[in-house]
């Protein structure tokens with residue numbers, strides 16, 4: 001025991017022993033300075049609430065003693081606190097209304113952009129999924145005006161001429177572009193906007209929108225998984241598959257242009273969608289909100 005005491009006494013410096021956070025000094029018998037806003041000898045009635053909660057104004061304003069918080073009627077206590085602070089409690093939301101977000105979802109061909117967006121559409125309200133205009137042929141099951149606006153090459157070129165597109169590109173020989181007016185209309189109504197673009201489109205959007213939009217890069221768990229997924233979709237010829245897979249290899253190198261990466265692993269579509277939702281929620285809770293203007 002003596003040895004222990006000696007060890008303790010030598011291992012902690014004397015100065016630390018006197019640190020207020022480390023030691024609990026016995027309460028001295030001399031009177032400690034009180035933090036009561038009014039001096040004891042004042043004729044004012046004794047205060048019952050914590051003085052830490054009082055503002056300068058409240059200290060100056062004359063008010064009746066606060067009722068006991070454990071026994072008082074709730075309404076009476078609420079009113080007493082209001083009058084002690086000199087103003088009514090506001091019911092205005094403390095958090096400002098979040099700005100509508102522009103969320104750009106991108107990733108290599110076949111990674112599951114459409115699949116993630118389709119599910120997000122089912123589970124989340126308040127989002128407008130921008131319908132991209134494209135000159136490519138409609139695939140079986142795709143609906144014009146819902147999946148894409150299917151237009152001819154000539155129609156697409158006149159949209160470019162009229163400056164109606166936020167961004168457009170020639171992808172695998174077909175035009176794809178984002179109509180501006182659609183975004184403006186829905187943002188004005190308070191909707192968040194989801195844009196689905198390829199990597200080339202995401203790079204262009206980043207140069208136009210900068211940090212005012214959120215950029216999400218969707219990946220498969222591995223290159224092998226991506227190839228199997230593309231083969232399984234059965235929408236490309238072997239030559240088209242080769243081009244897409246070779247391009248995907250290059251595209252992964254552009255990860256640094258994005259804000260978030262989401263893995264859409266085989267059979268784990270739901271987790272990928274949940275992560276996208278969490279990203280949106282976190283963005284909504286940001287103090288310094290992004291403020292996209294189209």
Ligand SMILES: Nc1ncnc2c1ncn2[C@@H]1O[C@H](COP(=O)(O)OP(=O)(O)OP(=O)(O)O)[C@@H](O)[C@H]1O
Pocket residue numbers: 107108109110111112113114115116229230232233264265266267268269
């Ligand atoms: N998590 C997943 N697990 C298994 N299969 C998936 C998953 N996500 C998507 N898929 C399937 O993979 C294929 C490719 O998905 P999708 O068409 O959504 O990709 P995409 O990124 O939109 O492709 P593209 O850019 O070529 O249009 C589809 O057959 C889809 O059903």
